[in-house]
Amino acid sequence: xxxxxxxxxxxxxxxxxxxxxxxxxxxxxxxxxxxxxxxxxxxxxxxxxxxxxxxxxxxxxxxxxxxxxxxxxxxxxxxxxxxxxxxxxxxxxxxxxxxxxxxxxxxxxxxxxxxxxxxxxxxxxxxxxxxxxxxxxxxxxxxxxxxxxxxxxxxxxxxxxxxxxxxxxxxxxxxxxxxxxxxxxxxxxxxxxxxxxxxxxxxxxxxxxxxxxxxxxxxxxxx
Amino acid sequence: xxxxxxxxxxxxxxxxxxxxxxxxxxxxxxxxxxxxxxxxxxxxxxxxxxxxxxxxxxxxxxxxxxxxxxxxxxxxxxxxxxxxxxxxxxxxxxxxxxxxxxxxxxxxxxxxxxxxxxxxxxxxxxxxxxxxxxxxxxxxxxxxxxxxxxxxxxxxxxxxxxxxxxxxxxxxxxxxxxxxxxxxxxxxxxxxxxxxxxxxxxxxxxxxxxxxxxxxxxxxxxxxxx
Amino acid sequence: xxxxxxxxxxxxxxxxxxxxxxxxxxxxxxxxxxxxxxxxxxxxxxxxxxxxxxxxx
Numbered sequence: 244x245x246x247x248x249x250x251x252x253x254x255x256x257x258x259x260x261x262x263x264x265x266x267x268x269x270x271x272x273x274x275x276x277x278x279x280x281x282x283x284x285x286x287x288x289x290x291x292x293x294x295x296x297x298x299x300x301x302x303x304x305x306x307x308x309x310x311x312x313x314x315x316x317x318x319x320x321x322x323x324x325x326x327x328x329x330x331x332x333x334x335x336x337x338x339x340x341x342x343x344x345x346x347x348x349x350x351x352x353x354x355x356x357x358x359x360x361x362x363x364x365x366x367x368x369x370x371x372x373x374x375x376x377x378x379x380x381x382x383x384x385x386x387x388x389x390x391x392x393x394x395x396x397x398x399x400x401x402x403x404x405x406x407x408x409x410x411x412x413x414x415x416x417x418x419x420x421x422x423x424x425x426x427x428x429x430x431x432x433x434x435x436x437x438x439x440x441x442x443x444x445x446x447x448x449x450x451x452x453x454x455x456x457x458x459x460x461x462x463x464x465x466x
Numbered sequence: 467x468x469x470x471x472x473x474x475x476x477x478x479x480x481x482x483x484x485x486x487x488x489x490x491x492x493x494x495x496x497x498x499x500x501x502x503x504x505x506x507x508x509x510x511x512x513x514x515x516x517x518x519x520x521x522x523x524x525x526x527x528x529x530x531x532x533x534x535x536x537x538x539x540x541x542x543x544x545x546x547x548x549x550x551x552x553x554x555x556x557x558x559x560x561x562x563x564x565x566x567x568x569x570x571x572x573x574x575x576x577x578x579x580x581x582x583x584x585x586x587x588x589x590x591x592x593x594x595x596x597x598x599x600x601x602x603x604x605x606x607x608x609x610x611x612x613x614x615x616x617x618x619x620x621x622x623x624x625x626x627x628x629x630x631x632x633x634x635x636x637x638x639x640x641x642x643x644x645x646x647x648x649x650x651x652x653x654x655x656x657x658x659x660x661x662x663x664x665x666x667x668x669x670x671x672x673x674x675x676x677x678x679x680x681x682x683x684x685x686x687x688x689x690x691x692x
Numbered sequence: 693x694x695x696x697x698x699x700x701x702x703x704x705x706x707x708x709x710x711x712x713x714x715x716x717x718x719x720x721x722x723x724x725x726x727x728x729x730x731x732x733x734x735x736x737x738x739x740x741x742x743x744x745x746x747x748x749x
Contacts, residue, residue, distance in 0.1 A: 255719075263712070264698065274702035281715035304685075321722055328718040332711035339707050352642070359639035366635060370626050379689040380622050384636060387618060387682050394643070437719060444726040448733035455737045464737055 247440035254433030262426035269423075278336040280427060284434035286329035289357060290392055292322030292438060296364070297389040300382030310446075312378040313453060315385060316368060317445035321438060323361035330354060349398035350406040357395055360388040374453075474559045475567040482571030496537040496576050497583060503529040504587045515592040522591035523652035526601070527608070527645050529587075530580055534609060535634055537576040538616030541568060542624045542687065551624075555691055561684040569617045569683070577609030593656060600655035600665065607668040608648040614679030615640050621686030644671060 262280035269276035296318040303311025333351065334344040345351065364381045371377030398406075454460050469477070486493050507525045508518055545551040554564050584605055585598055593601065619637040623629035651664035701708040 259712070263708075268702055273704060275704040275707060277701065277708050278711045281712055285715055285718070320725065324718050324722055328715050331714050335707045335711040335714075339704055352646075356639045356642050359635070363632075363636045363639060366632060367622060370623070370628070370632055376625075376689060380686065383682065383686055383689060384622060388640065391639075437722070441722045441726045445729055448726075448730045451737055452733050455740050460737065461741055464734065464741060 244440055244443045247436050247443070251433045251436035251440055254429045254436065258426040258430035258433055262423075262430065266423045266426055267420075272340060275336065275339045276423075278332055280430050282329060282332040282336060283427060284430045285325045285332060286354070287431060288434050288438055289322055289326035289329050289354070290395060291435070292318045292325065292442075293357060293361070293385075293389070293392055295442075296322060297385045297392075300385045304379060304382050304386070309453060310450065312382060313446050313449035314442070315382055316378065316449050317442055319361055319365050319368075319381075319385075321441055321445070323358065323365065325434075325438075326354065326358045326361060330358065348406055350395065353391060353395040353398050356391055360384075360391060364388070469559070471559060471563050474557075475563050478554075478564055478567035479571050482568055483574065486571070486575045492537075492540070493575055493579075496533040497579055499536055500529050500533040500580055500583065501587065503532060504591065508591070519592045519594075519656060522588065522593045523601075523649040523656065525591060526584065526587065526593075526605070526652065527649045530584075530605060530609060531612065531638070531641055531645060533580060534576055534612040534616060535637055538572060538613065538620050538637075539630055539633055541572050541617060541620040543620070543629075546624045546691070551687070552691060555687065561687060562680045565617060565621075565683045565687065566680045569613050569679070572617070573610050573613040577613055578606070580609055581605045593652070596658075597652060597655035600661045601652045604648045604651040604661070604665060604668055607665070607672045608644055611644055611668070611672045611675045612637075612641060614675035614683070615644075617679060617683040618686055621683040622690065624687065625690045644668070647671070 258280060263277055266277070268274045296315045299311040299314035299318065301311075302308055303315065330351075333354075337346065338344050364385050367384055368374075368377040368381035371380060451460055451464075504525055507521060511517070511521065542551055545554070555561050557564075581602055584601060588598060588601055615637050616633075618640075619633045622636060623633045626632060647664045647667045651661040651668060654661040654664060699705060699709075
């Protein structure tokens, strides 16, 4: 796990330096496009951690695998923080490009809904006095709210949107030259590794909390 | 003695309707709330008819959303408090059927009543008569969808002491797409354009929530009750 | 050392640096809160174990 942090730090460090210093400015957006190096990975993680949360919740609900609840509980706050990061960096990007910090555009609105869903899932879990019940209820809400994830992802294609289309995931011919693309890919991978690392840390805590009656926990804690 | 599923659903539906007609105050509260909220907007913003007409679809939909949210809180609550819900869940009938009957009853007394009252509010908000058909259709589809979403939220929060705030936190984000398409359908009809696209979308949402809503809501009840 | 006008970001410094800063602070917050979560959990689990032990004895 410290391993994950090292890889993540290395990739994010490389991505930041290469993206901010060496990549050429965009011919349309100038240097403002450099916000993409933190915006796109945050937005990607906001969806990825929601999917992780919903999937882990579904696994836990259907097959009664308790680790799933631990993963779902751990992924929620991480995802919420990156959703917030995507919204903030996006609006700081929108100001110079669209002339406004916020537009009621499908992509932006659905991302905001995603943030509210995270809040709902987190507070529903905390509302129950019986943690096991809170786990199951919030897992179900996470699954129900999952319908929003494809809406966020495809909103750029389904509606005429201010928001530009995807640039990286287009297979075949990416729209970016390599000098801009490589740092972005490094940032994406770095953020993913970071997510993995933080998730592991939180999952450890969540499992410890859930299994505090087990003997192995007693031994581990006392050691 | 065994009772068929549909007969059981009919019985529950009748019971729910009878219960709500015995308590006319509870029946009327969401409707009065709907009226009051729509009255607030002209008072707060501007009584200019041309301006009102632009805002009217949004006002109608926000009011419908809030009033549905207000009434859905009681969907399972009183039955859960006195233990009826547990008995129903323990009965031979599938929980999904019970949820369907209860939600349909909720829609009949809140949603359908609201739809029936909307022409009155629409006239007050200066919506032209030619948009009434679209408005009624979109509200009918929308309030049914809202009832399903509300049933999921109510099922998840039924055992909680401070469930009402949480209920809005859960249901409102899920209802946002509905608000967007519902308001845009009415808006287009007022502007004289074809509202078909938005109406189809509303119908799709309605079918989607009607088919998966009972499953999700009964799963939620099973979690919170047991 | 770095190319001229790097900090100016072609006039967009006002937007680029805060967004980089915010994203980095979110990363830092995640590490901090995960650490705090672990520490708190340990305290809670230890306390629960101690209470269980004192009831046994």
